[in-house]
Amino acid sequence: DQQVKQNSPSLSVQEGRISILNCDYTNSMFDYFLWYKKYPAEGPTFLISISSIKDKNEDGRFTVFLNKSAKHLSLHIVPSQPGDSAVYFCAASIGGGSEKLVFGKGMKLTVNP
Amino acid sequence: KAGVTQTPRYLIKTRGQQVTLSCSPISGHRSVSWYQQTPGQGLQFLFEYFSETQRNKGNFPGRFSGRQFSNSRSEMNVSTLELGDSALYLCASTRSSGGYETQYFGPGTRLLVL
Numbered sequence: 001d002q003q004v005k006q007n008s009p010s011l012s013v014q015e016g017r018i019s020i021l022n023c024d025y026t027n028s029m030f031d032y033f034l035w036y037k038k039y040p041a042e043g044p045t046f047l048i049s050i051s052s053i054k055d056k057n058e059d060g061r062f063t064v065f066l067n068k069s070a071k072h073l074s075l076h077i078v079p080s081q082p083g084d085s086a087v088y089f090c091a092a093s094i095g096g097g098s099e100k101l102v103f104g105k106g107m108k109l110t111v112n113p
Numbered sequence: 114k115a116g117v118t119q120t121p122r123y124l125i126k127t128r129g130q131q132v133t134l135s136c137s138p139i140s141g142h143r144s145v146s147w148y149q150q151t152p153g154q155g156l157q158f159l160f161e162y163f164s165e166t167q168r169n170k171g172n173f174p175g176r177f178s179g180r181q182f183s184n185s186r187s188e189m190n191v192s193t194l195e196l197g198d199s200a201l202y203l204c205a206s207t208r209s210s211g212g213y214e215t216q217y218f219g220p221g222t223r224l225l226v227l
């Protein structure tokens with residue numbers, strides 16, 4: 001049973017435009033959500049997180065939105081840059097603890113110059 | 114601060130052999146987690162160690178084991194390697210802040226089993 005789902009395997013956007021990456025989850029006990037970016041042959045890099053007490057968190061060009069009723073979160077990247085081209089993973093945990101971190105299968109973002 | 118380091122970066126083994134992978138967490142981080150990444154399955158949690166004790170374990174066979182030393186460095190071992198064990202093995206160390214924990218990953222060890 002996949003508890004964290006990234007239903008779109010890939011997304012292609014033009015440089016300067018907005019990239020919206022979506023993630024759905026099924027376990028209502030999840031209360032902490034993270035986004036990671038991964039380049040080939042490297043480990044995932046932490047981007048941004050949000051706890052369930054918030055519905056939005058911003059860090060520079062990255063904003064994560066959380067809709068608890070829909071069990072949905074999204075990552076917005078504005079403006080998108082070619083260096084953002086990577087695989088993005090969303091992850092969720094219960095109680096904010098890392099020992100129960102569950103990852104989605106990832107989504108490949110391509111930003112075209 | 115130095116990041117999470119993993120050695121070796123690449124490894125080729127044959128079926129039936131065993132392998133040991135090493136991970137050094139970020140200084141001050143006491144928790145180390147291991148993940149297996151394959152193209153079809155994404156990142157799958159193997160196990161987590163905290164203060165030399167296994168705190169949580171994923172759904173992998175007993176051929177996969179690990180340990181953590183007093184300096185927080187961790188090793189994972191895979192015995193009797195199978196072709197399906199070919200994967201990228203990622204180690205992550207954990208930072209706690211405000212009651213929430215964030216994992217920081219190393220570059221991974223790519224294992225190829227022939």
